[in-house]
Amino acid sequence: MSTGQIPVVTANTSRNRGRKVAVIGAGSWGTTFAKILSDAGCDVTLWARRPEVAKEIQVGRRNSQYLPGINLPKRLKATSDLQTALRGARLVFLAVPSQTLRQNLLDIEPFLDRRSVLVSLVKGVEKTTTMRMSEVIADTLDLDPERIGVVSGPNIALEIAKEQPTGAVASCAELSVAQEIATAASAPYFRTYVNTDVTGTELGGVLKNLIALAIGIVDGVGYGENTKAAIITRGLAEMTEFAVASGADPVTLSGLAGLGDLIATCQSPLSRNNTAGRLIGQGYTQEETKEQMQQVAEGITSVAPVLELARERGIVMPIVEQVEMVLSGRMAPKNLGPHLATEDDVPRAELSLGGGKPGRWRRMLDWMKGSNS
Numbered sequence: 001m002s003t004g005q006i007p008v009v010t011a012n013t014s015r016n017r018g019r020k021v022a023v024i025g026a027g028s029w030g031t032t033f034a035k036i037l038s039d040a041g042c043d044v045t046l047w048a049r050r051p052e053v054a055k056e057i058q059v060g061r062r063n064s065q066y067l068p069g070i071n072l073p074k075r076l077k078a079t080s081d082l083q084t085a086l087r088g089a090r091l092v093f094l095a096v097p098s099q100t101l102r103q104n105l106l107d108i109e110p111f112l113d114r115r116s117v118l119v120s121l122v123k124g125v126e127k128t129t130t131m132r133m134s135e136v137i138a139d140t141l142d143l144d145p146e147r148i149g150v151v152s153g154p155n156i157a158l159e160i161a162k163e164q165p166t167g168a169v170a171s172c173a174e175l176s177v178a179q180e181i182a183t184a185a186s187a188p189y190f191r192t193y194v195n196t197d198v199t200g201t202e203l204g205g206v207l208k209n210l211i212a213l214a215i216g217i218v219d220g221v222g223y224g225e226n227t228k229a230a231i232i233t234r235g236l237a238e239m240t241e242f243a244v245a246s247g248a249d250p251v252t253l254s255g256l257a258g259l260g261d262l263i264a265t266c267q268s269p270l271s272r273n274n275t276a277g278r279l280i281g282q283g284y285t286q287e288e289t290k291e292q293m294q295q296v297a298e299g300i301t302s303v304a305p306v307l308e309l310a311r312e313r314g315i316v317m318p319i320v321e322q323v324e325m326v327l328s329g330r331m332a333p334k335n336l337g338p339h340l341a342t343e344d345d346v347p348r349a350e351l352s353l354g355g356g357k358p359g360r361w362r363r364m365l366d367w368m369k370g371s372n373s
């Protein structure tokens, strides 16, 4: 189905009465997503790795480390016991760091209902295997595609925890399952659309982090809006070409999970990827930056596996390559910029820059025009 004509699931909390769901991971996004699901009327249990965090949420209605100042819903339950969290849950939302997901899946496997659907909220790839999170789920638990979903979009946790209006996309190869996920995750301030393009939805979230790192870096250097606009625009071209070569629908990359998330992450000082980039642009090393960051910045871990996949697929990603060179200390932050990636003797057409084969963009634009007519 075309993501250009995606149906919308609107908030109707009575539809979620009695729907039991679990959220695994009580960092900023897991806790915020548990609040969304709870405000949508679901019966939510949030699993926190640390018992003291579970207790603070359950008793104090707060997660002061990750969401300072936010009051959590009274009906939201929290536990550090996986079996308790997963009991009766048909939908299991995963909000842990990408590099721990495989182990977390092995830990939850004994307690999963055999009909449960696993939904990744994670925006990274596994460094050792280059797999996306939906692939890690399939690989670890041997689940069919209709039991694997993804939710992604421009979703800065703290803004949503403050109930600022937001949109997202729920994706599953089976449309009815995407609709079920979206229904569970549609609160009055959080509107969830659906599509069946898991690859595109997931890659949008992974790839925008790399472009947000680039934006942070040039921000740290002190460059202005022209540089950033060029990086965002060319970054979207890189993201789209990579995603299409991976089997994604190009329209997904111009939607909330692609362009939408790219804008939010590149603009927001709350973004951890943007912040990490800024520190590096200011001259801190990668190690110093990691020490300063108290939270997950997925982009730093995704750069190498994404470039590995790009090489396998014959895609050139000049901005992501420059980010990698800056992170590894092989390029000064001030030298990051799209102008440095265009060293051809003969200037190329804009839409085929970034290593794109000229015909690919033409076909994509024709396809987009056709799908909207």
Ligand SMILES: NC(=O)C1=CN([C@@H]2O[C@H](COP(=O)(O)OP(=O)(O)OC[C@H]3O[C@@H](n4cnc5c(N)ncnc54)[C@H](O)[C@@H]3O)[C@@H](O)[C@H]2O)C=CC1
Residues within 6 Å of the ligand: 025, 026, 027, 028, 029, 030, 049, 050, 066, 095, 096, 097, 098, 100, 104, 121, 122, 123, 124, 155, 156, 157, 158, 294, 295, 296, 298
């Ligand atoms: N924070 C945000 O605005 C958004 C984050 N995401 C994605 O959600 C995922 C989780 O990120 P956040 O919650 O933001 O990170 P965070 O840094 O706020 O929290 C990470 C959580 O993972 C837990 N954790 C660490 N090691 C673990 C392990 N071995 N096993 C289980 N849990 C472990 C931590 O205790 C913490 O609860 C990331 O992939 C991120 O890209 C997606 C959308 C929005």
Ligand SMILES: O=C(CO)COP(=O)(O)O
Residues within 6 Å of the ligand: 123, 153, 154, 155, 156, 157, 209, 212, 261, 264, 265, 270, 271, 272, 273, 274, 296, 297, 298
């Ligand atoms: O994915 C996000 C917003 O959609 C959060 O971005 P950061 O991980 O950079 O904070």
